[in-house]
Amino acid sequence: MSTFSTGEMASLGHVSVRTIQYWDKKGLLTPSTKGPSGRRIYDSSDVQRLKLILLFKNIGLSLSAIKEIVDGDNSVSTLKLLLTERQDSLRDQISADRSQLAEVDSLIKSLPSLDNLSLNSIDDMNSIMDNKKALKKVHIHLILFGLPLSVLEIGSIIYSIVIRSWWPFVIWVLIDIIGAGFLSRYYFNSTEYVCPNCQFQFRPTFWQSFWAPHTFATRKLTCPNCGQKNYCVEVYGVSSE
Structure with a gap:
């Protein structure tokens, strides 16, 4: 050996x-x-x-x-799911890039005679430009709305220190909690998880997801189908609420 x-x-x-x-x-x-x-x-x-x-x-x-x-017992299965998700994402991106390139080529050829350019072609190109993976959009939304909350929270601390009163900070903490609650609800209603053991796709309850250990692409959950607890892979799921 x-x-x-x-x-x-x-x-x-x-x-x-x-x-x-x-x-x-x-x-x-x-x-x-x-x-x-x-x-x-x-x-x-x-x-x-x-x-x-x-x-x-x-x-x-x-x-x-x-x-x-x-x-754990399903490390290879978890890896396979993560790589498959990455593979699908790359394929979607390649397909979008190819379609976008075709539209750009068509536009370049049409520029000498703009009268021949249809409005549908412009709409199609705009659609392709905005074509991003749904899950990535969810993450971007969380950053766009979550980052200002954090910045304003820090600002409220500084302002409270300057005026020597903690009321602005206390008020903003309450606002921050409400905002974080809405963001969390939006996130968990937009995602589902795939079990690496049985490939079952499911949506856990809000609190099951909230307390579960997680990485950027997985969350440790108990599969309702096979009953095993593993790091399940996050995928986009349409909100049921």
């Missing part, structure tokens, strides 16, 4: 030796055995785990989320 040193693992993963040591310290990539002098000795199963860690890391997950997923 092949074994690998810390340096060899670092070389295989194209990371530094210090990174491998750090992942060991965090319990993310612990060596199968250790030599008499405490030297780390990894085997082929550790290499497979390293591959999963690197793939999840490239997708953008945090180390703590990666550890929970790879320690």
